[in-house]
Amino acid sequence: MNSSDKGFNSKLIHSGGIDDPLGSAVTPIYQTSTFKFQSADHGARCFTGEEKGYIYTRLGNPTIEDLEVTMAELENGFGGIATSSGMAAVNTVYLTVLSKGDHMIGHSALYGPSRGIMEKVYPKFGIESDFINTTKLDEIKKHIKPNTKLLYLETPANPTMEISDIRAASKLAHEHGIVVCVDNTFCSPYLQQPLELGADIVLHSMTKFINGHADIVGGVIVAKEKELYNELNMIMMNMGFNMDPHQSWLARRGLKTLSVRIDRAQENAMKVAAYLENHPKVEWVLYPGLKSHPQYELGKLQMNGPGSMISFGLKGGLTSGKVVMDNVQFALLAVSLGGVETLIQHPASMTHSKLSREAREKAGISDGLVRLSVGIEDVEDIIDDLEQAMDKI
Numbered sequence: 196m197n198s199s200d201k202g203f204n205s206k207l208i209h210s211g212g213i214d215d216p217l218g219s220a221v222t223p224i225y226q227t228s229t230f231k232f233q234s235a236d237h238g239a240r241c242f243t244g245e246e247k248g249y250i251y252t253r254l255g256n257p258t259i260e261d262l263e264v265t266m267a268e269l270e271n272g273f274g275g276i277a278t279s280s281g282m283a284a285v286n287t288v289y290l291t292v293l294s295k296g297d298h299m300i301g302h303s304a305l306y307g308p309s310r311g312i313m314e315k316v317y318p319k320f321g322i323e324s325d326f327i328n329t330t331k332l333d334e335i336k337k338h339i340k341p342n343t344k345l346l347y348l349e350t351p352a353n354p355t356m357e358i359s360d361i362r363a364a365s366k367l368a369h370e371h372g373i374v375v376c377v378d379n380t381f382c383s384p385y386l387q388q389p390l391e392l393g394a395d396i397v398l399h400s401m402t403k404f405i406n407g408h409a410d411i412v413g414g415v416i417v418a419k420e421k422e423l424y425n426e427l428n429m430i431m432m433n434m435g436f437n438m439d440p441h442q443s444w445l446a447r448r449g450l451k452t453l454s455v456r457i458d459r460a461q462e463n464a465m466k467v468a469a470y471l472e473n474h475p476k477v478e479w480v481l482y483p484g485l486k487s488h489p490q491y492e493l494g495k496l497q498m499n500g501p502g503s504m505i506s507f508g509l510k511g512g513l514t515s516g517k518v519v520m521d522n523v524q525f526a527l528l529a530v531s532l533g534g535v536e537t538l539i540q541h542p543a544s545m546t547h548s549k550l551s552r553e554a555r556e557k558a559g560i561s562d563g564l565v566r567l568s569v570g571i572e573d574v575e576d577i578i579d580d581l582e583q584a585m586d587k588i
Contacts, residue, residue, distance in 0.1 A: 211261035222261040258440040269384040272417035274424040281400025283436035284414030295321035299345040304352040307547035349378040354566040356481040358490035365393030403533030406449040460503035464569040512563035525580035532568035
């Protein structure tokens with residue numbers, strides 16, 4: 196069934212369109228490294244692209260394709276590319292768009308490894324970068340150079356929850372011939388569709404909301420146009436960044452419940468954020484659903500909901516934060532996000548620890564910042580857990 200004209204929730208269930216010859220209700224796990232050709236001529240036609248056919252799982256696999264087609268439909272793009280991890284997706288974009296002598300602009304509070312590898316590894320290949328506050332268009336404009344080829348946004352940013360204006364930033368970038376990529380991990384296509392707002396590429400760590408069950412690592416890229424998709428796919432295949440069929444099957448299964456999971460987690464997060472904002476031991480809270488968020492109105496304009504990620508700081512800074520993180524009994528003290536369980540972590544010493552203190556402070560990642568990924572449990576239990584932990588400060 197062609198589900199491209201159906202609603203979002205129908206696409207979650209019915210997109211993919213891979214027909215199993217035995218009539219399986221779900222796409223089976225094609226756990227194979229290679230595929231048998233009908234004849235020598237058939238094999239030759241598959242290799243030249245004259246005929247659609249599967250050759251080798253690194254180059255394509257029905258189970259993986261089911262996920263890729265679904266993600267492309269959800270993001271309204273030309274094609275999807277599933278990768279072995281979120282960082283494989285990030286590096287596929289970097290290697291496709293950037294060459295020796297090129298320059299990239301990224302948000303200063305980008306996911307730690309996405310920024311870290313660009314600053315520490317890519318300079319060896321003659322690639323420059325600037326990490327700035329992309330919520331300010333003037334800052335983007337000021338840092339554009341003749342050799343700038345990529346504007347890499349993450350919105351909301353990890354972990355500062357800053358929101359960049361995708362539409363305005365994309366318009367500015369395109370005036371200078373710059374490709375725009377948006378890391379949409381915090382929102383998923385359910386809450387935000389960057390390609391519709393002007394971006395050229397959208398990517399996700401599928402480890403997070405897409406899969407939603409904290410049991411796989413994976414990434415995905417969706418390109419708006421065919422030419423860019425082909426370039427990205429070539430890099431992915433030749434670098435060996437492909438996803439595994441079983442990994443893909445699990446992600447596709449998790450994806451079917453994306454909207455109901457996010458609806459529940461988001462409902463919980465609104466209540467948790469309000470609780471934190473009114474707690475006498477909490478100094479500040481950053482959550483797109485609160486009117487106190489600096490880009491609250493922009494968030495309402497380009498997002499379909501505030502999501503379930505919260506950052507907050509306690510009076511007493513890191514010392515108080517450690518007390519809370521060491522004493523939660525219900526939430527898990529763990530990195531990652533977007534699963535059904537509530538997670539709490541400390542970015543400065545964990546996910547963003549590879550950045551220098553100066554870089555973290557400039558990006559707004561203070562030592563006292565605590566990040567909370569709100570799950571789908573009973574919200575009273577989440578709040579009770581935070582309350583008993585903060586009682587120990």
